[in-house]
Amino acid sequence: MSNTTTVRIGVLGAARIAPNALIAPARDNAEAEVVAVAARDRDRASAYAQKHGIGRVHGSYEELLADPDIDAVYNPLPNALHARWTLAALDAGKHVLCEKPFTSNAAEAKTVAEAAEKSGLVVMEAFHYRYHPLAQRVADILASGEIGTLRHVQAALCFPLPKFSDIRYNRDLGGGAMMDAGCYALHMVRLLGGGEPDVVSAHAKLHKPDVDRAMKADLVFPQGHTGALTASLWSRDLLKITASAVGDKGRVNVFNFVMPQGYHRLTVRTADGKRVEQLSKRPSYSYQLDAFCGAVLRGEPILTPPSDSIRTMTVIDEIYRKAGLTPR
Template sequence: MSTNKVRIGVLGAARIAPTALIAPARDNAEAEVVAVAARDRGRAAEYAAKHGIATVHGSYEELLADPGIDAVYNPLPNALHAQWTLAALDAGKHVLCEKPFTSNAVEAQTVADAADKSGLVVMEAFHYRYHPLAARLAEIIESGEIGTLKHVQAALCFPLPKFSDIRYNRELGGGAMMDAGCYALHMTRLLGGGEPTVVSAQAKLHKPDVDRAMKATLVFPGAHTGSLVASLWSSDILKITASAQGDKGRIDVFNFVQPQAYHRLTVRTATGKRVERLSRRPSYSYQLDAFCDAVLRGRPVLTPPSDSVRNMTVIDEIYRKAGLSPR
């Protein structure tokens, strides 16, 4: 492996990759996207030409066997995350895997165990977590400024009326809780500072066992409560918010997922109200920095497989509480 650069291969000609990886890599001296593979070689070649990627592979296996690749970006459908992350580890590649990490907690634990044994970096792509905004939220809560936590909540709702989208396909790990909900839960866990128990959950269905919206209530070990809302198609057309209520104040944040586009952090206490705004640098760029730091210098990441197992465990329980089966 190059000692000063991480050479990355992309599994699949994914729509998210240009934003999540290819563009950030252009501005990162330690990262280079060197290859792409797709089941259709022609599609991969077209994608490579469009995005300036040097090498095209006609299969995922071929890409994993490429000795010129140090790491793999896995943006495949949810149901394929575990299979191809495990295959990448077997091939000796580090992995940046899109969220949700796997289809369920059992798969997540299998991948986590394999990652531990391999000594390779495996990181779930919760890019928002690497932006200074997320760190600032945790810092305010930990400082005691808003006092003892009483309730935390997060919502990620957006309209996805294209019902042929794979996010409505159960076999591919679809569902609102898997897509938008994994973000809302992850943020609720960050604010809540622990691992919650699911008290109740209610789903709105697109078709049997596929949720288009999900609500859940939680309780944390510190006895404070939590709640989340996630939807791909519901009366909550667009909502990207999070908040934490303490006995001395409250914080509210708008657009925790894509803070580079626009965000607002509001802090209210007895001394008054203030609004904070942090970096407009893309969260994906911070994420790639962290991935390269981990691969090149062995630094820990904020979203390791152990965290992914915890997130997927709660997702599974939310599905059960809603009367649905985990993916």
């Protein structure tokens, strides 16, 4: 909990995701201010800062972390660097909003979680969709018992990424479809399923050895219902962003659970008929920043703490093993 009224945030890296994920939402949030950016190339950081109206530039990540006028850092670095720089930020006394996936694997997630617990600082994984009212509405419908006892849940996130030089295809940087698109699908399946699933089987399509361009997995939950996920960066499933839960009294279908601000559709079917709901068009990233600031400034609870990240990464590791690949 902070004794200030504003969270001053520094960005690690001149990342493409930061303008939508943080910089734009911060402009409309009285409790957040993006005050600095750091990059390995200072000229690149300077150009980025000028373009996005960021006041200070640091020539290294270490320099940014040493800045006493920064309360928190946003970590959108490549997956393989998430643990290292989140730990460094904690050592520097900074709160952290870390992009998903939280770390490269479950062992790293446990290490970061332990450091976060000891520090007393806020560490939050940036599953922004989870903070949008759509995700909570789906969870509430399932908890209400409206569709009865769960039988099966599933989620898919597939989109085309034909630029094979992208870091998301780089094994050394924690790449792979399961790490990128798949972590969203798995997180949603865990939300729908209401527990921690075991991996029954997994099948990957490879871009190159040990780098998946697509992944499918079958799951089972302790309560007995089954689950499934599909993730793809390049496959015949060019574009698919869906989730569903089937119970013995009905079903829930969700279109575009990841970016509901663009367009989304929540459909509930029971013996009473069909109902379509649409919720807020406010960006999921804005809700996420609200939650982060609330946690830092007032100690409010978050939905994606490191303990949740460990559970996600544990299943991702097992999916890779069941697919005959090695965890990142």
